Amino acid sequence: MISESYQPMICPVCGDFYFSELQEDDDITCIQCSRCGWQYDIKQACDPDLKDGRNAQSVNEYKKWFQSMIEANPDYDFSDEHYPPEEPHPCPVCGRHTFRTRDSFDICPVCGWTDDGLMEDEPQRWAGTSNDMCLDDYRRRYQKSENS
């Protein structure tokens, strides 16, 4: 049974997710924004200060929370938090190899760089840890060897 209180709309919290037309077998009590995790509640959507619907927080409170998450991490995605994806990560030195994920500590077969997220964040430091040179020096050496 499709509830009459459902209507397609943009997620009122993140504005990024579209609650589309319900399918026959959709259960309205399970519908949730995959970007911010807001649970579909038409009453709360209509009254952004209404608390204790399917979401304990009102839409306005939820928005504030979501904003703070976005500020801390612009790519914040509710479903990612629950299913951390393995994002392919191109080698920061040669760009010709792709590690299966950032900070994998795998070794690039092209240039020999060990994939270390910390060294990548601070390219002038950490020589002698995962790699014998810092990222900047490593890049310079790689570029020289490319040009020779």
Ligand SMILES: [Zn+2]
């Ligand atoms: Zn949302």
Ligand SMILES: [Zn+2]
């Ligand atoms: Zn490489």
